[in-house]
Amino acid sequence: MLKTLLKKDLQAMLVTITTDRRKGTRRSTGGIIGFGVLFALVFVSLGFAFFTYAALLGSSIGAGNWVYMSLTGCMGLLLGLFGSIFSTFTTLYKAKDNELLLSLPIPPGNLLLSKIFTVYAMSLLFCTLAMLPGFIYSWIEHAVSPLGVVLSILTIFFMALLVTALSCVLGWLVALVVGLFPKKNIVTVLVTLLFIAVYYLFYFKIQQILQSIITNIDAIENGIRGYAYPIYAMGRGALGHVPSFLAFAGIALAVFAVVYLVLSRSFIRISTRTEKQHMVQYREKRARQSGEGAALLRKEFKRFTGSAVYMLNCGLGTLLMPIAAIVILVNMKDIRNLLEMAKANGLEGLLAYVPLIAAAMVCFISTMNDLSAPSISLEAKNLWLLKSLPVSTDSIFRAKKNLNNVCTIIPALILLAVAAFVLKMNIVDAAAAAVLVVLFIMFCSAAGLAVNLKMPNLNWTNETVAVKQSGSVLVVLFGGWVVVLIIGALYWLLLRKVVSPQAFLYIMIGFFLVANILVESWLRHGGRKAFEAL
Amino acid sequence: MLKIEHLTKRYGEKAAVDDLSLHIQPGEIYGFIGHNGAGKTTTLKAATGIMQFDAGEIHIDGHSIKSEPLACKRVLAYIPDNPDLYEFMTGIQYLNFIADIFGVDPDTRGRRIHQYASAFEIEGSLAMPVSSFSHGMKQKLAVTAALIHEPKLIIMDEPFVGLDPVASHLLKGFMREICDNGGAIFFSTHVLEVAEKLCDKVAIIKAGRLIKSGTMDEVKGDESLEDVFLELANEPDIVPQNMDSTSTGSRGGLFGRSANNDGPELLGQRKGLFRR
Structure with missing residues (x-):
């Protein structure tokens, strides 16, 4: 029975890759390979960033000792928790197929285990992403026995098991806390932002943290050994020390088993619990009439604010861009000092790149918002409504694109305006940068919608699948980054000497204008047909 | 009001609806009956413009659903078999959304919301999220939303499923009132007694083909609609050629072959279960 359930979950995970949902047919081998290559490209790009961190850490404290391995493991633990904690509760208890599955003669333990399998798959992905580059750096820098390589790879699997167990517990606790408040979606977003703030604090303080680790390496060693034995065992195990590896694996298995046993006892109770509904009596009042466009846009906003998962996965840029603007303002003095230093050191030529770099940075951050990318998939069973209305x-x-445009363009322009002020950009350059940012965001909104029309998923059993794990979101999120990086690299490596930064800014405005026209044209013809065929 | 001409819809090789033609006049309640998978929902969805079709033409109030879908949708309302409404809205937000789309002014919408929502006894719950509504309440909300712009044509798929007896009775009253005022209603149902009492005309569809249609008297004569439906469903010569006569779901379940193999026979009839 468990095998059948796992097969179903695996099918649900792979269906986006293997099936063309629009036609209901299997993708061609080329399509599947293309998808796989894209995924690998994204994975390798992100892995490279972790490799850089690992190199930084390894060059400071050495990469062939257990402390390095333990810290790499901690990175996997944190990223794994960060990546899955907020979707774990929904995955376990709020899946749309829970009612069906609970009505079938399936032991709750098996049902829970199959749900946990999905969480484990996500945890494994995050742990691999954070830990494997660190281990590879260690293998390159230090001679490691084949046993060491095998054990360090196995460590990732057991770390993912530990992450899964902790995610289940923490996810349940977060749901419990959030459940105490009436505006659950907003509270969820705020709690998540708190986590993100801690993450970015860690990110920005990485140099100081590393310095602190180097200075206090003995105390940290003793601390880990004394108070965090599993992490100590993990570090030693990843170096090929078999007893330590077995100890870590045993601890991970034991923690998982305890969590599983506890959750399996409460699974039915939590899954079937009805949330408290505060009764609100309707009082008749005169409605305000809106036009069709406003009504559709308002509906999209309600969809967005009605789902914490949607807000967190596709709309964080709306909050992070103003935060970035504040950070820039707070550090204004340092940034301006840097500019003065550049001038003083005869690097005035570099200052001409400021508008272009500012625009590129804002474009890059704005790709964190990809609200249009899952917007068709999110219609799911409600699609009949839009299709039957006049x-x-x-x-x-337009409503779906405008949701992304409104939520992204306004904060992006705030960020750009602050950057322009702090960097003392002239008004013409600032205006050109603003035009480029607006065109880029409009392109992303339209492209997100277009990709979702080509890769819709209307049969999800869990909203997380549509907004976090769908191909369209993946393509748009990382595609946006890739576009900015490729354009930046092309300019810096090939065109810098022949095209001035100002001229390149205007060329890019033209480029994204044409790109917008092309994607809008596709939406009007191919996109319309694709939507009507859904 | 609704003119369906030679409608054909295929799913791959299988014709879900095959050369179906129907005309519905203003003032008519038109029932659409057939067994599961006969093509009722496909026909209704095609007529509503939410499903593309392969051949034929559908006109609503003189407009083609293919070339003028918006003009058609402005005069119709569709109520699906499963009321999947926007759960992230409250009941009143949903009704206002629909009213905004149809451009219903605030006074008129207020009056109609009050009229229908209070009749269906959901007015007090309109401030609650749709996600907290029961199936029946969602169905009532869907009906209220459908009536908010006074459509000329209402297309309904199994509208009585999920409604309590009082709400069913009310809905029947509203349906008759709309048709008395010049509107038209086209709805599918499995409740043959309701169809018999409520409909002016009825069409029976089997395996995608229209096998009988007309006024209630023309279709059923002196028999009950149920008897006529069962007899027609049992007719061997109307099974489309492209269907395997030995492997259809219906034959395997309700219908079986007679002992002397001279054609399909209703198992229920043989056992005396269905004859009154």
């Missing part, structure tokens, strides 16, 4: 497909598309 609204044109163009109006529907």
Whole structure:
């Protein structure tokens, strides 16, 4: 029975890759390979960033000792928890197929285990992403026995098991805390932002943290050994020390088993619990009439603010861009000092790149918002409504694009305005940068919608699948980064000497203008047909 | 009001609806009956413009659903078999959304919301999220939303499923009132007694093909609609050629072959279960 359930979950995970949901047919081998290559590209790019961290750490404290391995493991633990904690509760207890599955003669333990399998798959992905580059750096820098390599790889699997167990517990606790508040979605977003703030604090303080680790390496060694034995055992095990590896594996298995046993006892109770509904009596009052466009846009906003998962995975840029603006303002003096130093050291030529770099940075951060990318998939069972109402497909598309435009352009322009002020950009350059940012965001909104129309998933059993694990979101999120990076690299490596930064800014405005026209044209024809065929 | 001409919809090789034609006049309640998978929902969805079809034409109030879908949708309302509404909205937000789309002014919408929502006894719950509504309440909300712009044509798929007896009775009253005022209703149902009492005309569809249609008297004569439906469903010569006569779901379940193999026979009839 468990095998059948796992097969179902595996099918659900792979269906985006293997099936064309629009046609209901299996993708061609080329399509599947293309998807795989794209995924690998994204994975390798992110892995490279972790490799850089690992190199930084390894060059400071050495990469062939257990402390390095333990810290790499901690990175996996943190990233794994960060990546899965907020979706774990929904995955375990709020899946749409829970009612069906609970009505079948399936032991709750098996049902829970199959759900945990999905969480484990995500945890494994995050742990691999954070830990494997660190281990590879260690293998390159130090001679490691084949046993060491095998054990360090196995360590990732057991670390993912530990992450899964902790995610289940913490996810349950977060749901418990959030459940105490009436505005659950907002509280969820705030709690998540708190986590993100801690993460970014860690990110920005990495140099100081490393310095502190180097200075206090003995105390840290003793601390880990004395108070965090599993991490100590993990570090030694990853170096090929078999007893330590067995100890770590045993601890991970034991923690998982305890969590599983506790959760399996409460699984039915939590899954079938009905949330408290505060009764609100309707009082008749005169409604305000809106036009069709405003009504559709308002509906999209309600969809967005009605789902913490949607807000967290596709709309964080809306909050992070103003935060970035504040950070820039707070550090204004340092940034301006840097500019003065550049001038003083005869690097005035570099200052000409400031508007271009500012625009590129804002574009890069703005890709954190990809609200249009899952917007068709999110319609799911409600799609009949939009299709049966007297609204044109163009109006529907416009509302979905405008949700992303409004939520992204406003904070992006705030960030750009602050950057322009702090960096003392002239008004013409600032205006050109703003035009480029607006065109880029509009392109991302339209492209996100277009990709979702090509890769819709209307049959999800868990909203997380549509907004976090769907191909369209993946393509748009990382595609945006890749576009900015490729354009930046092309300019810096090939065109810098022949095209001035100002001229390149205007060329990019032209480029994204054409790109917008092309994608809008596809939406009006191919996109409309794709939507009507859904 | 609704003119369906030679409608054909295929799923791959299988014709879900095959050359179906129907005309519904203003003032008519038109029932659409057939067994599961006969093509009722496909026909209704095609007529509503939410499903593309392969051949034929559908006109609503003189407009083609293919070339003028918006003009058609402005005069119709569709109520699906499963009321999947926007759960992230409250009941009143949903009704206002629909009213905004149809451009219903605040006074008129307020009056109609009050009229229908209070009749269905959901008015007090309109401030609650749709996600907290029961299936029946969602169905009532869907009906209220459908009536908010006074459509000329209402297309309903199994509208009585999930409704309590009082709400069913009310809905029947509203349906008759709409048709008395010149509107038209096209709805599918499995409740043949309701169809018999409520409909002016009825069409029976089997395996995607229209096998009988007309006024209630023309279709059923002196028999009950149920008897006529069962007899028609049992007719061997109307099974489309492309269907395997030995492997259809219906034959395997309700219908079986007679002992002397001279054609399909209703198992229930043989056992005396269905004859009154």
